[in-house]
Amino acid sequence: MAHDWGDGTRAVRAGxxxxxxxxxxxxxxxxxxHYHLPGEPTGPYTYGRDENPTWxxxxxAIAELEAPDPGSAVETVVFASGMxxxxxxxxxxxxxxDVVVLPSDGYQAxxxxxxQLEAYGxxxxxxxxxxxxQLDVLEGARLLWIETPxxxxxxxxxxxxxxxxxHSQGTLVAVDNTLATPFGQRPLELxxxxxxxxGTKGLTGHGDVLLGHVTCRDAGLAAAVRRWRKVxxxxxxxxxxxxxxxxxxxxHLRVERQCANALALAAALAERSxxxxxxxxxxxxxxxxxxxxGQMRRFGSVVSFTLPDRQRAERFLEALRLVDDATSFxxxxxxxxxxxxxxxxxxxxxxxxxxxxxxxxxxxLADVLHALEAAAAQ
Ligand code: PLP
Numbered sequence: 001m002a003h004d005w006g007d008g009t010r011a012v013r014a015g016x017x018x019x020x021x022x023x024x025x026x027x028x029x030x031x032x033x034h035y036h037l038p039g040e041p042t043g044p045y046t047y048g049r050d051e052n053p054t055w056x057x058x059x060x061a062i063a064e065l066e067a068p069d070p071g072s073a074v075e076t077v078v079f080a081s082g083m084x085x086x087x088x089x090x091x092x093x094x095x096x097x098d099v100v101v102l103p104s105d106g107y108q109a110x111x112x113x114x115x116q117l118e119a120y121g122x123x124x125x126x127x128x129x130x131x132x133x134q135l136d137v138l139e140g141a142r143l144l145w146i147e148t149p150x151x152x153x154x155x156x157x158x159x160x161x162x163x164x165x166x167h168s169q170g171t172l173v174a175v176d177n178t179l180a181t182p183f184g185q186r187p188l189e190l191x192x193x194x195x196x197x198x199g200t201k202g203l204t205g206h207g208d209v210l211l212g213h214v215t216c217r218d219a220g221l222a223a224a225v226r227r228w229r230k231v232x233x234x235x236x237x238x239x240x241x242x243x244x245x246x247x248x249x250x251x252h253l254r255v256e257r258q259c260a261n262a263l264a265l266a267a268a269l270a271e272r273s274x275x276x277x278x279x280x281x282x283x284x285x286x287x288x289x290x291x292x293x294g295q296m297r298r299f300g301s302v303v304s305f306t307l308p309d310r311q312r313a314e315r316f317l318e319a320l321r322l323v324d325d326a327t328s329f330x331x332x333x334x335x336x337x338x339x340x341x342x343x344x345x346x347x348x349x350x351x352x353x354x355x356x357x358x359x360x361x362x363x364x365l366a367d368v369l370h371a372l373e374a375a376a377a378q
Pocket of ligand 1: 081082083084086107147151176178179197198199200210211212328
């Protein structure tokens, strides 16, 4: 794609093949374990674990959205889940004896990855996202892993600054872009080597598909990630890949609405005396705002805050009518959860991670304010 389109146009056209008479605009899912393959086994489609035309369309679509500018050559590899995509980068790049820097406050399954990496003889160092503290432990690392905004604390680091320091000593940089989506920030544009994400969240946005992807500029890095997918077989089903591609058409609409709703919710919560520790990177005055505004195009759909104690948080969640008590985030239907119920995150008992959906803002705010009052009254 070499068009200078706006985000809405990019979303609805992403990855579509050239129009063909009598063909569907977005070709349907190709269900194939193998393909007709007479003679030499070459060409794009040989075996179903290696390649699939439905992935190809989706990979082109995501690459168009992640590309630093229209027409720049980047390559996307889709995976069965976000964790498969994270693993695809970590385990294709790191060898025994290497050093990797992870965030200490990122997605809680990073702790599982850490155990696995250490079992393979890889040294894992961690530091918090905020204040670019990962810089302090970067020396000699082969890979720096960034998650910004971090989940669930919503701290932000300066990606350009970290990339500059990393590249000056030959360290590769991967950014987990799950929370932001490519319409929130484009890590490759900020200089990262890998943009990695769970598509399970905002990218597909309906809470019905697990998916992941890795996008990189360097063809050699992309080939290594693709090879890893083939080795472990962490491939998406064609139906999931097709559903994801279909969902991308509304990504811009969803992100716009959800981010606007998130800002409105954060602004309303900021007025409440029963809400502490409110975080939303798009809220002027948030500790993340200045850095976020310098690198993000939209600030995401997740707001976090703390109610006085566990019981109050549970009563709040129970009193909500429009907001499901569920984990995950980024979907069109608002969800919220008391994050402390999982263990693993360093958060207070009353900490709520709120994923803002695409409801009418008046309805959503009324529901949240009513639930806060109900939780306070008991
Ligand atoms: N990265 C982040 C920031 C996440 O929040 C998650 C899941 O919650 C993942 C990665 C893993 O994604 P998946 O659940 O699709 O494997």
